[in-house]
Amino acid sequence: MPVTMSDVARAAGVSAMTVSNVLTGRKRVGEETRRRVLTAVDELGYELNLTARHLRAGRTDTIALVVPGFHHPYFGELAARIARRLEVSGRHLVVEHGGASREGELEALSLARLHLYDGVLLSVVGMTHDDVAHLRTAVPVVLLGEQQMPQRYDHVRMDNVEGARLATAHLLATGSRRVAVVGGSPRDANRGMPGMRTLGWEIAHRDAGVPIDPALVPPSGTDGPADGREAVRRLVREKVAFDGVLALTDTLATGVLAGLAEAGLRVPDDVQVIGFDNLDASEFLVPPLSTVDPGHDVMIDHALRLLDRLIERRDGDDVTPEHITGPVSLVLRGTTRAAG
Amino acid sequence: MPVTMSDVARAAGVSAMTVSNVLTGRKRVGEETRRRVLTAVDELGYELNLTARHLRAGRTDTIALVVPGFHHPYFGELAARIARRLEVSGRHLVVEHGGASREGELEALSLARLHLYDGVLLSVVGMTHDDVAHLRTAVPVVLLGEQQMPQRYDHVRMDNVEGARLATAHLLATGSRRVAVVGGSPRDANRGMPGMRTLGWEIAHRDAGVPIDPALVPPSGTDGPADGREAVRRLVREKVAFDGVLALTDTLATGVLAGLAEAGLRVPDDVQVIGFDNLDASEFLVPPLSTVDPGHDVMIDHALRLLDRLIERRDGDDVTPEHITGPVSLVLRGTTRAAG
DNA sequence: GAGGGGGAGTATATCGATAAACCCCGTGGC
DNA sequence: GCCACGGGGTTTATCGATATACTCCCCCTC
Numbered sequence A, B: 001m002p003v004t005m006s007d008v009a010r011a012a013g014v015s016a017m018t019v020s021n022v023l024t025g026r027k028r029v030g031e032e033t034r035r036r037v038l039t040a041v042d043e044l045g046y047e048l049n050l051t052a053r054h055l056r057a058g059r060t061d062t063i064a065l066v067v068p069g070f071h072h073p074y075f076g077e078l079a080a081r082i083a084r085r086l087e088v089s090g091r092h093l094v095v096e097h098g099g100a101s102r103e104g105e106l107e108a109l110s111l112a113r114l115h116l117y118d119g120v121l122l123s124v125v126g127m128t129h130d131d132v133a134h135l136r137t138a139v140p141v142v143l144l145g146e147q148q149m150p151q152r153y154d155h156v157r158m159d160n161v162e163g164a165r166l167a168t169a170h171l172l173a174t175g176s177r178r179v180a181v182v183g184g185s186p187r188d189a190n191r192g193m194p195g196m197r198t199l200g201w202e203i204a205h206r207d208a209g210v211p212i213d214p215a216l217v218p219p220s221g222t223d224g225p226a227d228g229r230e231a232v233r234r235l236v237r238e239k240v241a242f243d244g245v246l247a248l249t250d251t252l253a254t255g256v257l258a259g260l261a262e263a264g265l266r267v268p269d270d271v272q273v274i275g276f277d278n279l280d281a282s283e284f285l286v287p288p289l290s291t292v293d294p295g296h297d298v299m300i301d302h303a304l305r306l307l308d309r310l311i312e313r314r315d316g317d318d319v320t321p322e323h324i325t326g327p328v329s330l331v332l333r334g335t336t337r338a339a340g
Numbered sequence C: 001g002a003g004g005g006g007g008a009g010t011a012t013a014t015c016g017a018t019a020a021a022c023c024c025c026g027t028g029g030c
Numbered sequence D: 001g002c003c004a005c006g007g008g009g010t011t012t013a014t015c016g017a018t019a020t021a022c023t024c025c026c027c028c029t030c
Helices: A005-012 A016-024 A031-044 A050-057 A073-087 A108-116 A129-133 A160-173 A193-208 A225-237 A250-263 A280-284 A296-311 B005-012 B016-024 B031-044 B050-057 B073-087 B108-116 B129-134 B160-173 B193-208 B225-237 B250-262 B280-284 B296-311
Strands: A062-067 A092-097 A119-123 A141-144 A154-158 A179-182 A244-247 A272-274 A291-293 A323-326 A329-331 B062-067 B092-097 B119-123 B141-144 B154-158 B179-182 B244-247 B272-274 B291-293 B323-326 B329-331
Touching: A005 A016, A005 A031, A016 A031, A050 B050, A050 B108, A062 A073, A062 A108, A073 A092, A073 A250, A073 A280, A073 A296, A073 B073, A073 B092, A092 B073, A108 B050, A119 A296, A141 A296, A154 A160, A154 A296, A160 A179, A160 A193, A160 A244, A160 A272, A160 A291, A160 A329, A179 A193, A179 A225, A179 A250, A225 A250, A225 B280, A244 A250, A250 A272, A250 A280, A250 B280, A280 B225, A280 B250, A296 A323, B005 B016, B005 B031, B016 B031, B062 B073, B062 B108, B073 B092, B073 B250, B073 B280, B073 B296, B119 B296, B141 B296, B154 B160, B154 B296, B160 B179, B160 B193, B160 B244, B160 B272, B160 B291, B160 B329, B179 B193, B179 B225, B179 B250, B225 B250, B244 B250, B250 B272, B250 B280, B296 B323
Parallel strands: A062 A092, A062 A119, A119 A141, A141 A154, A154 A323, A179 A244, A244 A272, B062 B092, B062 B119, B119 B141, B141 B154, B154 B323, B179 B244, B244 B272
Antiparallel strands: A092 B092, A291 A329, B291 B329
């Protein structure tokens, strides 16, 4: 039922190939013919079938970003930046979700989906080393995110340890002595994002010669603001003294600020707070959130360079995977005191 | 170079069709053969080519949500909900961006992309009636969003006028007399989201017998919190008296709260504030934001029902488009005073 | 006048999976 | 002893666009 290229060809009295040539501009076509074809396209309401083109041509000019969930503002902002970057090379970004299924593995179907794209930026947040190890695919893939992952993939991440260290060091330098880590988990020190950021927190303490109290790492989820608020409530309830908070994400920090307000604690006078990710909205919290900027643009530059390298690889070439850690920087606003 | 179904077939000593049957489970296959095929699949690392399947079968079991930009948290949250809903029917959601190009039209290529999906939920925010009118496509499309759009499409939206009316009525009922509209635009009263919500604001005033001052609708963008903050700064700078704010989105409201804090105005004592959209984060602002809940789940139910109706339509069937307005409700939190 | 070049267009094979039709052989009914 | 039946496979055509090789034909050059 849908109009195909041959239908257009027939209507214009030419061959399908000529229609294709007119539409893609790959070969010269006579002006008169060209006009006839375009008229036919218009009259029949012809729409190119990208699926067929993809099957034949092998490329889609589309890159996928696979995120753990659509609702994380962090990934929305990342996606927006990537999309802008891709546009200049005439390519398109789509966002897919569901790296890990409920069984914790990439299901077969989800894996096959990757073939729909020229390349894939795979956020490995929430996946384990094994999840990704099983992911054998011919599709160009660059990993984004913090977990420890198989060496054979290109992998771009931000400097989590350094970011958390910088942030914590600033809290300590501006007078905090008991800095809680919200979202932290001392267990998986070199695996996930929480582990790495918690590590940075520890290092800052060691550097400053300030002792660490395990009670300052309340058990907590890392999903949304509710987890941050709950962590603060718990600290207050259990009467753990604290005068600073390193929130492992800005999303958690949002909840932390809510929790502190609820408890009647003033920010930054009673408690300093610093987040991580520098979300768009963070600047507009009350008070404006101090945070760690993840240096998205640098990460994206690297990730796309590595991806293009894979996409353009000829069959012989053997590229050795790169593992890149991008720089982070401190953004100081109203939830921390000025350095003395 | 990639492994195809025929490669697997050869390795397993069967026909390609049998491999297909094993993998899809569409036809009975002998246990012994089945095992041989699966072994071959494993050994060769075969991955199904969904593009080819799509071309042949005509379906992808994939729905696209087209959003105006990836970074709006509103759409992230919407997408997450839609994705969850689709999963139960074994389908997949991808998020695409870029309805309107910089020329303000859907370009041909972008249009062709729609064919990659079984159906499309198209957010028309930021598009004009004409943009969509030119969009002639055979792909099942349901429109989401506020603008006035061609009748021939199914269209689901929330009750913007009523939401804004409810919100404003509450501000007036709790003592505010000069309610500013941030993000509002009195001009396009029945076109875009800002127009409709501004209309609701007007109606509430009329109902309450409170006069309207055009100075209370400061010129403003609606993109991000910065616009909200700027609007407040402007009101303060130009010494427009106000004791309430209807922010047309929660994102704007975030900026409004920042602007009020900056100006030393207390919320809700000096100024009451109410937003629109009920974002996840809004509950955690300081003070927690009162807002209008857009009733996502109801909208999604309708949208998917309409979309499925189009997808399953046989060639003869002629379905008349539906235009649905979902209910909204007030969520009262800390930025407004309790009703007297 | 023969040969060469190149612009314009066509015919055919192909990308990989699958629907539909068909084939083969053992079994059971009458 | 013949036929219908059906489980388990295979063969072939097809989805729509496009790379490749090829055909014409006109014009220029030596």
